[in-house]
Amino acid sequence: SGRLFTFLPLPSKTGFPVHIHALFSMNSSRQRLRKPNERGIVQGSDKDVLIKWNQLLFNHHIPQ
Numbered sequence: 766s767g768r769l770f771t772f773l774p775l776p777s778k779t780g781f782p783v784h785i786h787a788l789f790s791m792n793s794s795r796q797r798l799r800k801p802n803e804r805g806i807v808q809g810s811d812k813d814v815l816i817k818w819n820q821l822l823f824n825h826h827i828p829q
Contacts, residue, residue, distance in 0.1 A: 771795075787822055790815030 767781040768774050771789045776796055779785055790799045790812075799816045806812050 769798075781828075785827060787827075788818075789822065790819050 767779040767784045769777040769779060769789060770784055770786040771791060772786075773795075774784075775789070775791070777798065791797070792799060798819050799812065801816050801820065803812075803816070806816065
């Protein structure tokens with residue numbers, strides 16, 4: 766089964782028969798993707814932009 770990669774493999778599995786490599790925005794431990802419901806994220810901040818980047822990748826470029 767496929768996994769997500771950001772240069773190195775991430776713990777997230779995709780369920781696809783292929784791996785997906787992209788510049789995902791990860792938390793500092795690289796254990797999960799940043800998500801919009803994270804506390805302390807200020808709208809317009811660097812972290813907010815990176816979360817929106819993840820959303821763009823998954824909503825428009827990676828198949829469901």
